[in-house]
Amino acid sequence: MVGRYDIELYNNKVHYHLNVKRNITVLRGDSASGKSELIRLLSAYNANPESSGITLISEKACSVLTEENWKLFIESYKERIFFIDEGNTFLATEEFAKAVKTADHYFVIISRERLPQLSYSIEEIYGLREGDEAGKYRNATRIYNEMYQLYNNQFGNVAELEPITIIPYSRQRVVWEGADLRSCSEWYHNAINKGDE
Amino acid sequence: MLTIIFGDYKEANYISNPDMFFDNTYEDKWLESDLAKDIVKDIDKSDLEGPNLVVSPVLGSIPVTRISGGAKTLIQIAFDSEHIFNASACGDNCAKWLLKIGNDKDIVVRMGHVMHFPEESFDIKIANTGDIVHTPYELVEKVITEGLLD
Numbered sequence: 589m590v591g592r593y594d595i596e597l598y599n600n601k602v603h604y605h606l607n608v609k610r611n612i613t614v615l616r617g618d619s620a621s622g623k624s625e626l627i628r629l630l631s632a633y634n635a636n637p638e639s640s641g642i643t644l645i646s647e648k649a650c651s652v653l654t655e656e657n658w659k660l661f662i663e664s665y666k667e668r669i670f671f672i673d674e675g676n677t678f679l680a681t682e683e684f685a686k687a688v689k690t691a692d693h694y695f696v697i698i699s700r701e702r703l704p705q706l707s708y709s710i711e712e713i714y715g716l717r718e719g720d721e722a723g724k725y726r727n728a729t730r731i732y733n734e735m736y737q738l739y740n741n742q743f744g745n746v747a748e749l750e751p752i753t754i755i756p757y758s759r760q761r762v763v764w765e766g767a768d769l770r771s772c773s774e775w776y777h778n779a780i781n782k783g784d785e
Numbered sequence: 786m787l788t789i790i791f792g793d794y795k796e797a798n799y800i801s802n803p804d805m806f807f808d809n810t811y812e813d814k815w816l817e818s819d820l821a822k823d824i825v826k827d828i829d830k831s832d833l834e835g836p837n838l839v840v841s842p843v844l845g846s847i848p849v850t851r852i853s854g855g856a857k858t859l860i861q862i863a864f865d866s867e868h869i870f871n872a873s874a875c876g877d878n879c880a881k882w883l884l885k886i887g888n889d890k891d892i893v894v895r896m897g898h899v900m901h902f903p904e905e906s907f908d909i910k911i912a913n914t915g916d917i918v919h920t921p922y923e924l925v926e927k928v929i930t931e932g933l934l935d
Contacts, residue, residue: 601844618876619855620829624804625844628851674854674874675802700873701897702934 589648589667589692596645597629604629604716605734608669608694612708615698615735617715622733623698626716627652627673648694662687669694679703711737786917787887787894788910791933794869794895800861803870807857808850815864816849824863824882828856855879862892869893877901884909899928 592609633642650669685705714735813836825833831841855875872894880902918924
């Protein structure tokens with residue numbers, strides 16, 4: 589499964605517009621930005637697509653993975669976009685990482701945890717925010733949410749920075765693998781600035 | 786004081802999914818407190834009217850089980866001292882509340898990421914090393930140099 593997929597999911601209160609383009613997309617950001625509501629909405633849609641009152645527009649089918657169903661769904665389905673809420677313990681397992689590597693699916697993972705066993709780009713770490721299209725959709729009862737890139741613009745792309753000698757390899761590795769890239773990148777740039785002084 | 790355990794933590798009293806745990810264990814009296822109301826107002830921009838009702842500007846009238854995972858986690862950290870909660874369920878907008886709760890009582894949380902704390906002086910104890918850090922820079926530096934999330 590390759591390519592870029594637009595996903596719209598909405599009811600009478602909230603409208604999500606997501607764009608995923610790699611096999612792993614990570615959603616982070618502030619609490620109450622609508623991440624878990626996105627999962628709740630998709631679960632409700634899948635429980636009863638025609639009568640849920642929820643609309644999903646997506647070229648590929650979308651499902652929510654849980655502790656109970658993740659193995660079965662990954663093995664059984666073809667070319668799906670799977671959403672995973674934070675708090676699922678299977679996210680940190682090698683078994684899940686192996687399944688992701690060989691699967692022909694896309695995964696949208698909500699987690700602030702380090703996921704070192706999964707290979708994903710820092711450019712595919714997003715938050716949710718009230719979108720530019722809010723004017724189009726916003727009325728008394730609907731909020732429009734879209735994804736925004738968390739770690740590419742504030743300091744430039746950390747992954748493209750030249751390694752510097754004053755920071756041992758292990759620290760660079762943490763920065764690139766991203767425990768929390770915003771904090772780490774600030775630390776990284778502070779270290780660079782100190783090195784220049 | 787706020788004490789943070791970084792990385793893996795697998796003791797029996799650890800709650801990795803505070804969102805779900807809250808839904809099944811919260812006590813009504815927690816939600817009648819000013820602290821819980823202030824947390825929900827600040828984090829969720831919603832009014833916690835009582836144990837059975839939250840009024841959200843987006844979702845309308847909702848049960849307390851639909852407030853954010855971050856708000857649920859903060860409320861549990863404030864009122865349930867028997868468990869250690871996964872504070873990686875909290876976004877950066879919860880950081881000031883962790884400090885505030887930690888100013889009033891000793892609390893211990895676990896984190897699998899580095900939270901972005903406010904640029905102000907604070908006392909946070911890192912349980913892994915015993916160090917007390919006072920700025921976001923010190924915190925990040927300690928986590929990285931000690932490899933606490935490796």
